[in-house]
Amino acid sequence: MFTKSEIKENLLGCFEIAIFMRRGVGRFRDTKVTAVKSLVIPLVLTPIVVILMVMVSQDFATEVLIPLHVGRIILTMMITWAIVYLLSKHFNRDQYFWRFVTISCWVDIIGFLLLLPIVIGVMTGYEFSVFESYALFSGIVGYVYAAFIATHVLKLPWELGGFVAIVSMGVSENMIDFTVYLRDSFAYSV
Amino acid sequence: MISKGELTQNLRGCLEIFLFMPKGIERFDITRAKAIQSFFIPLALLPFILMIVVNMNDEFSPTLIISLNLLRIFLSIILFLTAVYFLAKQFDRQDHFYKFIQVSNWLNINALLLAMPILIGMASGVPSDDFEVYAVFCEIVGYVYSAFVITHCFRLPWEMGGFIAIVGLAINENLFDLSNYARDMLAVSV
Numbered sequence: 001m002f003t004k005s006e007i008k009e010n011l012l013g014c015f016e017i018a019i020f021m022r023r024g025v026g027r028f029r030d031t032k033v034t035a036v037k038s039l040v041i042p043l044v045l046t047p048i049v050v051i052l053m054v055m056v057s058q059d060f061a062t063e064v065l066i067p068l069h070v071g072r073i074i075l076t077m078m079i080t081w082a083i084v085y086l087l088s089k090h091f092n093r094d095q096y097f098w099r100f101v102t103i104s105c106w107v108d109i110i111g112f113l114l115l116l117p118i119v120i121g122v123m124t125g126y127e128f129s130v131f132e133s134y135a136l137f138s139g140i141v142g143y144v145y146a147a148f149i150a151t152h153v154l155k156l157p158w159e160l161g162g163f164v165a166i167v168s169m170g171v172s173e174n175m176i177d178f179t180v181y182l183r184d185s186f187a188y189s190v
Numbered sequence: 191m192i193s194k195g196e197l198t199q200n201l202r203g204c205l206e207i208f209l210f211m212p213k214g215i216e217r218f219d220i221t222r223a224k225a226i227q228s229f230f231i232p233l234a235l236l237p238f239i240l241m242i243v244v245n246m247n248d249e250f251s252p253t254l255i256i257s258l259n260l261l262r263i264f265l266s267i268i269l270f271l272t273a274v275y276f277l278a279k280q281f282d283r284q285d286h287f288y289k290f291i292q293v294s295n296w297l298n299i300n301a302l303l304l305a306m307p308i309l310i311g312m313a314s315g316v317p318s319d320d321f322e323v324y325a326v327f328c329e330i331v332g333y334v335y336s337a338f339v340i341t342h343c344f345r346l347p348w349e350m351g352g353f354i355a356i357v358g359l360a361i362n363e364n365l366f367d368l369s370n371y372a373r374d375m376l377a378v379s380v
Contacts, residue, residue, distance in 0.1 A: 015307075019308075019311075019321065019324040020323035020324040020327060021320050118209075130213070131209060131210075131211070133211075134210045137210060148323075
């Protein structure tokens with residue numbers, strides 16, 4: 001797995017990316033092995049996100065929600081990476097693709113930290129509706145980070161980095177709508 | 191001064207506003223005395239802001255930068271509060287004005303927490319240029335919070351809250367340009 005110094009370096013990179021420092025991007029390795037190893041981070045964090053999703057959709061059966069959300073998260077990641085790969089290949093930047101995958105996995109830690117107040121709030125009995133504005137804000141900030149990362153990892157102009165982020169937003173939002181549609185369909189058919 | 195219970199209540203309010211929870215605003219008192227007392231917070235945090243500004247202008251004399259920025263901050267607070275009072279009066283919401291003063295003073299704590307990475311970075315010798323993007327990000331987020339506070343404090347439509355926040359942005363940016371102009375003029379004439 002990751003060595004102690006690698007974890008330290010990558011966490012420092014995450015922190016630097018959180019404060020929009022370009023050098024944070026350079027701390028991550030550019031190899032396929034590192035990218036594959038990094039998948040452990042979304043793997044660890046996905047259950048927590050799924051638990052949150054289950055807690056905020058209490059009207060639906062857990063056995064419907066869990067596979068739906070796990071499927072959604074995996075599909076969203078795969079489609080986004082496929083599009084980013086196509087775009088990076090188109091702009092002759094495919095040599096940076098593995099670094100992009102590594103960073104997008106590690107940056108899930110920042111996303112999780114942004115989500116943490118909602119997780120704590122919902123677990124301590126707050127209604128999810130009080131966090132709706134913050135959830136929206138976190139989502140927007142997440143896409144700003146995505147644009148920053150795409151710009152500096154793939155060494156693209158910022159307009160294209162923004163475009164990559166908007167594409168990922170398009171994928172993510174459509175997948176959420178599709179999941180909600182499936183969830184409602186299953187709920188009616190049960 | 192401020193009692194322990196009040197301090198807890200107001201800090202909780204700050205956290206809730208940070209999470210865009212409208213109930214955070216209700217935690218603050220509506221009295222004039224409390225509004226005046228709350229000016230203690232920006233006064234206490236002023237040295238930190240000045241430290242950042244002096245560090246970002248290290249080619250100029252610190253005395254010049256401190257005096258110019260003190261004047262700029264003081265003027266922008268007065269102009270912004272005047273504009274807010276005038277607009278609140280137009281909408282018959284001036285009774286919430288003291289609460290607004292209090293909330294905006296206490297929110298300086300959130301702003302300091304957001305600016306903390308810059309302060310830590312500067313203290314540990316990272317060049318100030320590295321934080322430029324994050325500083326812009328903090329500023330934009332600050333105006334989003336400002337719009338949120340105005341909307342919920344004065345019970346205005348969010349478009350109006352956004353407008354007043356933009357008025358604040360215009361005041362700040364123009365005073366900033368003016369102080370930079372004065373700094374360059376004074377530095378040349380010295």
